[in-house]
Amino acid sequence: DIVMTQSPDSLAVSLGERATINCKSSQSVLYSSNNKNCLAWYQQKPGQPPKLLIYWASTRESGVPDRFSGSGSGTDFTLTISSLQAEDVAVYYCQQCYSTPLTFGGGTKVEIK
Amino acid sequence: QVQLQESGPGLVKPSETLSLTCTVSGDSISSHYWSWIRQPPGKGLEWIGYIYYSGNTNYNPSLKSRVTISVDASKNQFSLKLSSVTAADTAMYYCARDGRYCSGGICSRAFDIWGQGTMVTVSS
Secondary structure, eight states, X not given: OOOEEEEOSEEEEOTTSOEEEEEEESSOOEETTTTEEOEEEEEEOXXXXXXXXXXXXXXXXXXXXXXXXXXXXXXXXXXXXXXOOGGGOEEXXXXXXXXXXXXXXXXXXXXXO | OOEEEEESXXXXXXXXOEEEEEEEXXXXXXXXXXXXXXXXXXXXXXXXXXXXXXXXXXXXTTTTTTEEEEEEGGGTEXXXXXXXXXXXXXXXXXXXEEOOEEETTEEEOOEEEEOOOEEEEEOO
């Protein structure tokens, strides 16, 4: 199984400031055939199901604000919220889709400082 | 718009079989892969398995011996059965659609549509 490790477990950021979440996979999730990383990011607010933010490591899902961006390749990935808004308070998960079983990171809780 | 709705008992006794159904509206079940994902209270997400309308399935090896996912295309539904449950199976169970974001002939398994989830408690 590919193990996904997120850091930090939680972070507190001031409104308008940048939030950065890291995700590391135990093996590469890069497809050589299309040069794309099979890595997705989700946002989960209390009492709600996860919401897809990013797929292919850096492609924003339709309707997702452009303050959310994904980067990285191979085994190291980052989700950046460029200017934190109050509605961004949530737990964020990464997920690898390179191989089954599909696996998620443990989550990073983002709060307002 | 596309909606997924989980249904089934909220309480299951230990050693019995958990059975849930996901009803898909606004989309044909033949157009995507469909997954079950669970989340124990206060914990992270665990993928259980997926199914295609043809019946092709793929299960998480950690649960494979106890899991069956099936599809009823005529009802636009797919179902989950998890046998021999224990307290460790207590969780919110979500059904989700594989968004089929494809590039160069490869499709990512990212979940673009989720049901609201149904809480299942295993207790006598």
